[in-house]
Amino acid sequence: MDLRFGAEQERVRAEARAWLEANVPRPGRGGPLPSLDTAEGFEAHRAWERTMHAARWSVVSWPERYGGRDLGLLEWLVFEEEYYRARAPVRVGQNGIFLLAPTLFEFGTEEQKDRYLPPMAAGEEIWCQGWSEPDAGSDLAALRSRAERRGGDWLLNGQKTWCSRGAFADWLFGLFRSDPSAERHRGITYFLVPLDAPGVTVRPIAQLDGETGFAEVFFEDVVVPANQVLGDVDRGWQVAMATAGSERGLSLRSPARYSEAAGRLLSLYGRCAEEHPGRAARLADDVARALMKAEAYRLHTYWTATRVLDGHGVGAEASMNKLFWSETDLHIHRTALELLGPEAEIVEDDGRPGEWLDGFLFALAGPIYAGTNEIQRNVVAERVLGLPRS
């Protein structure tokens, strides 16, 4: 096995590194950006997406006609390594770029790809995911928001909740029950809905810190034309599972995110070893474990990417991936907080938690979003290991 990168990957790495070094917002040149869970921060992150798009770095693996560079999966992973190395802003368009776009490539008509992909790549249209409902989370097939035919159009009614970035997004990809008489996993249709359509009400959900990372979205007789259905009518579950595969599998959480955090953890350990040698010695194994987990995830992802390039799918194994990245993230951040000791709780001058505490609070959500880890364990047990349902 040859673990070295090829000439094309090294070329992409060098070009991306130079561009990111020259352009990532830094103090003195517009950075760091305000939190994207605020109106101002959301627009600042949108502007960053535009800057990336203008230089064709926003969607490197997409075809050029949609704004990409036609690069392969391995080159995309290399780009991601550089992106995290440069500590560039969180991708405000991630739900569209990493979740909806792969689904559009698989299920979209040519007309839909031409219509939705270019503005998504440019940050002109930012998407949120409208799947969860107050009584449908883990049991997503219990969703009750409905779609009824009206002439050639559809009429949407119901409520979605926990839509990340929904407070400021432009469009929503959502699941609606189109055939109430069908078996639960059938009779669901996947819709693309503009959030400024008449009858849509977006209600921001304030988090503990007062920022609005989520929204609930209400639909009251919202008219949607038939060409905004993605995939076949009543077969939205299959389309949704493709999106979920991207969310849990390759595209949402690239390994660079964890390698970068593990590298920072190692620096923190070095500082702790000087200032609190006893504490550092006690935590040395946890630091080593964090580095090994991050590297294992990196190698596993390159292995998966190589398999995908050889024509294999990811399938239910995406659930193992999701368990691993969410638990690795928690492990890295928990270890960092222990290294910091009481210092971990010191807030910044603007009242925000420090970088590690902030990261820890978000890591706590990892075992919940993209399908809870309990559910992923069920999937792994039944569909990867072939164990009986009970």
Ligand SMILES: Cc1cc2nc3c(=O)[nH]c(=O)nc-3n(C[C@H](O)[C@H](O)[C@H](O)COP(=O)(O)OP(=O)(O)OC[C@H]3O[C@@H](n4cnc5c(N)ncnc54)[C@H](O)[C@@H]3O)c2cc1C
């Ligand atoms: C940060 C974050 C971002 C999110 N973003 C979005 C978004 O953009 N769009 C969207 O639609 N949703 C989003 N969600 C919602 C998320 O998908 C749901 O929270 C998740 O699917 C769990 O659903 P629930 O909250 O209703 O919990 P429940 O389904 O009520 O689960 C409660 C607990 O019971 C456990 N449980 C339930 N069923 C089983 C079972 N069969 N076996 C074992 N244990 C079980 C669960 O694991 C969990 O611990 C987000 C959530 C978070 C935390």
